Amino acid sequence: MTGKIITISRQFGSGGRTIGKLAAEKLGLRCYDREIISRIAMDSGLAEDYVSEASEHTEQGGLFATLGEADYMGSSNRLTIWSTQCKVLKEIAAKGPCIIVGRCADYVLRDEYDLLKVFLYADADVRAERIVNEYGESDVNPKKRLKDKDKRRKAYYEIYTDQRYGDPLNYDLCLNTGTFGIEGCADLIADLYEKQLKK
Amino acid sequence: MTGKIITISRQFGSGGRTIGKLAAEKLGLRCYDREIISRIAMDSGLAEDYVSEASEHTEQGGLFATLGEADYMGSSNRLTIWSTQCKVLKEIAAKGPCIIVGRCADYVLRDEYDLLKVFLYADADVRAERIVNEYGESDVNPKKRLKDKDKRRKAYYEIYTDQRYGDPLNYDLCLNTGTFGIEGCADLIADLYEKQLKK
Numbered sequence: 001m002t003g004k005i006i007t008i009s010r011q012f013g014s015g016g017r018t019i020g021k022l023a024a025e026k027l028g029l030r031c032y033d034r035e036i037i038s039r040i041a042m043d044s045g046l047a048e049d050y051v052s053e054a055s056e057h058t059e060q061g062g063l064f065a066t067l068g069e070a071d072y073m074g075s076s077n078r079l080t081i082w083s084t085q086c087k088v089l090k091e092i093a094a095k096g097p098c099i100i101v102g103r104c105a106d107y108v109l110r111d112e113y114d115l116l117k118v119f120l121y122a123d124a125d126v127r128a129e130r131i132v133n134e135y136g137e138s139d140v141n142p143k144k145r146l147k148d149k150d151k152r153r154k155a156y157y158e159i160y161t162d163q164r165y166g167d168p169l170n171y172d173l174c175l176n177t178g179t180f181g182i183e184g185c186a187d188l189i190a191d192l193y194e195k196q197l198k199k
Numbered sequence: 200m201t202g203k204i205i206t207i208s209r210q211f212g213s214g215g216r217t218i219g220k221l222a223a224e225k226l227g228l229r230c231y232d233r234e235i236i237s238r239i240a241m242d243s244g245l246a247e248d249y250v251s252e253a254s255e256h257t258e259q260g261g262l263f264a265t266l267g268e269a270d271y272m273g274s275s276n277r278l279t280i281w282s283t284q285c286k287v288l289k290e291i292a293a294k295g296p297c298i299i300v301g302r303c304a305d306y307v308l309r310d311e312y313d314l315l316k317v318f319l320y321a322d323a324d325v326r327a328e329r330i331v332n333e334y335g336e337s338d339v340n341p342k343k344r345l346k347d348k349d350k351r352r353k354a355y356y357e358i359y360t361d362q363r364y365g366d367p368l369n370y371d372l373c374l375n376t377g378t379f380g381i382e383g384c385a386d387l388i389a390d391l392y393e394k395q396l397k398k
Binding site for chain 1: 204244301315318320366367368371372373374375378379383387391394
């Protein structure tokens with residue numbers, strides 16, 4: 001136990017990354033996000049883009065579905081990525097209080113660390129508008145992009161964690177970012193964290 | 200639109216009723232809870248105990264499953280209760296800002312009123328301890344009591360609302376009452392409500 005860590009799980013397009021960064025600034029904590037991917041890549045010897053892509057994908061039919069030979073390398077790499085991810089998350093957590101966005105940190109760190117586990121989500125309309133503003137237009141309709149990403153994140157989370165994605169019971173706090181706004185959610189998380197530290 | 204209303208949905212044993220009452224005191228609002236049952240009973244001519252019991256039950260197989268003759272009266276009453284419940288909730292909401300605990304108010308009022316929709320939950324251990332402290336021991340193991348009640352609430356909510364019970368997307372805010380405590384949750388809800396009013 002090294003002090004409370006905030007983990008942020010989030011739906012694609014809900015603004016989780018920005019909220020994590022803002023809350024970290026308010027609290028004077030470090031926020032880990034893309035950096036975790038770089039570290040996994042470095043530790044595993046796999047390319048960063050490959051890690052980024054693979055760490056939200058699973059094979060059709062689940063991680064341990066019967067594998068054709070062509071799939072073997074991909075699956076082996078995915079297991080390497082997952083075990084490296086667990087190691088990297090624990091190294092980060094061991095350094096003390098911080099904010100970690102994504103990467104199933106809520107699950108990986110749940111038994112060994114004191115966590116404030118947050119889930120951020122929003123209505124599809126709000127998220128569709130946000131991804132177009134943040135990531136630009138694409139050939140694919142924004143609602144379709146959301147649907148694909150939601151499906152992948154859900155599959156990834158559920159296969160590795162054995163918990164239901166987006167089930168409030170996995171978290172201390174779930175916030176609709178469409179209701180409270182990006183700044184509002186960051187304030188709320190920072191306030192709650194400070195209140196809990198005072199106890 | 201008559202001003203913001205807080206709806207509190209809650210898992211059995213999570214302390215939702217107490218939190219609603221406390222938040223209402225802090226905000227100087229009226230909190231509607233058991234009183235809704237009394238009003239439904241009065242309006243429908245059915246006994247209060249019957250309404251209370253029936254309003255968290257559904258027939259095996261769903262509300263509109265094939266009904267035997269013996270079931271017919273029960274089903275007809277349940278539909279009466281539901282339509283009276285919708286009417287009573289809308290009458291309450293029309294009076295202005297307040298807190299409403301349970302009764303699918305989040306769903307019934309969603310299109311016509313400005314709501315802050317809250318879902319309260321907690322781990323089974325926390326809830327089991329709470330129901331023994333609040334409602335006393337019973338012949339039935341507290342975990343079994345929770346499981347039965349969870350199942351009923353879920354079935355009731357999902358049959359009448361066509362939404363998934365406990366899905367964060369139905370709410371603005373979901374709080375684990377085991378993490379923040381009864382008083383802590385009431386403070387948080389009251390603070391958020393006041394902040395939203397200032398916007």
